[in-house]
Amino acid sequence: MSTPITPPAYELPEPAPQPAPNPHGRAGRDLAAAIGVGVGLGAVILVCLFVAKDAFAWIIAAAMVVGAWELARAMTTRGFAVPLVPVAAGAVGMILAAHERGPEALAIAFGLTATAVLLWRVIDPRPGSARDVAAGIFTALYPCFLGGFAALMLAPADGRDRIITFILVTVCSDIGGYAAGVLFGKHPMAPRISPKKSWEGFAGSVLTCAVAGAACLVLFFDQPWWAGVVLGAVVAACATIGDLMESVIKRNLGIKDMSNLLPGHGGLMDRLDSLIMTAPLCWAVLHYVVGS
Incomplete structure (x- = not known):
């Protein structure tokens, strides 16, 4: 009597592990916390500028x-x-x-x-x-x-307006570049330095900075709108350079953020990188266009 042949048992391969979904989506960070901290800092700045x-x-x-x-x-x-x-x-x-x-x-x-x-x-x-x-x-x-x-x-006496212009135009570079990069970014600007920064994002920075610069120079200083467009365009370029420079420094130091001081942002320097690079340029343009 022959022994029945049992067919070999085959185990299905285990599915390959899938990467955990990013809880912050394409943003790559806690957008709610970032917005809350940004609004809070903006409120402190405005109150101080108008009160003292x-x-x-x-x-x-x-x-x-x-x-x-x-x-x-x-x-x-x-x-x-x-x-x-x-x-x-x-x-x-x-x-x-x-x-x-x-x-x-x-x-x-x-x-x-x-x-x-x-x-x-x-x-x-x-x-x-x-x-x-x-x-x-x-x-x-x-x-x-x-x-x-x-x-x-x-x-100067109109220093409040100059600071608001400086901060608003520079922040618009970050906001416009971030939004355009998330929505349309396909062509990396400097993949070895900052892989998420794209030429589409840079175009968004230039556009939003130009609009903000034109509005500020017309409303605050009664200057021609095209001067504000020029200011916005050069601020966008300088702010992008500042952001890339900060990325180079952090890569060389082997860190992701300068600290965890600001939820959703990282460190204070992670938010100052664009501002400190555009400050000399904004001062020079406003000094030349508006006067001392």
């Missing part, structure tokens, strides 16, 4: 100190030890000097800050002091010195 305009210089100074702290903290991942005390003191000095005494005082304050960073490492020497000094001077320049141009815009 000159006190806004202290908010700029505080933002530069926090930005310097975030950058110095991030640099520790690569072994840099930024002399934070002279950098932070210099940040406050640069902002107040720019607001009270103008561009020459800003330049002098930056030079004094760089000297203080050098002396700090001479007094407290350690291995790698030369690169710590270089990192400290870089931190004093970016963001602190560049942020001083916002204080220069605040100083």
Whole structure:
């Protein structure tokens, strides 16, 4: 009697694991938290500008100190030890000097800050002091010195309108670029630096900045609309460069965000990157078009 042949049992292959869906969709971040934090920061800025305009210089100074702290903290991942005390003191000095005494005082304050960073490492020497000094001077320049141009815009009698124009046009670059990139982005601008940034997003930045710039120069300063379009276009380009520069810094440091200080945004420097790069340009254009 032959033994019945049992057909071999075949197991179905397990399905390949699927990547977990992004809870934030194509946005890549918590959009509700980002909008809430953005609206809150905007409200604080507007209240301060309309209640006590000159006190806004202290908010700029505080933002530069926090930005310097975030950058110095991030640099520790690569072994840099930024002399934070002279950098932070210099940040406050640069902002107040720019607001009270103008561009020459800003330049002098930056030079004094760089000297203080050098002396700090001479007094407290350690291995790698030369690169710590270089990192400290870089931190004093970016963001602190560049942020001083916002204080220069605040100083004139119409400083409130200049600051609103500066912030609004730059923020419109981020909003327009983000929306256009999410909806239409297909052609990467710099895939090795920032894979999500696209040429379609850049076009959205230019468009929204041009509209915002034209509206601000007509409503606030009674200037021709085309001057605002030019301002918006160059701000969009400069803000994009600032965003890419921040991406390069974070890639080199091996981090995603400068910190987790702002829910939905990352660190303060993750939001200041465009603003600090456009501040010198906005100051120069408004100084030339509107006057001092």
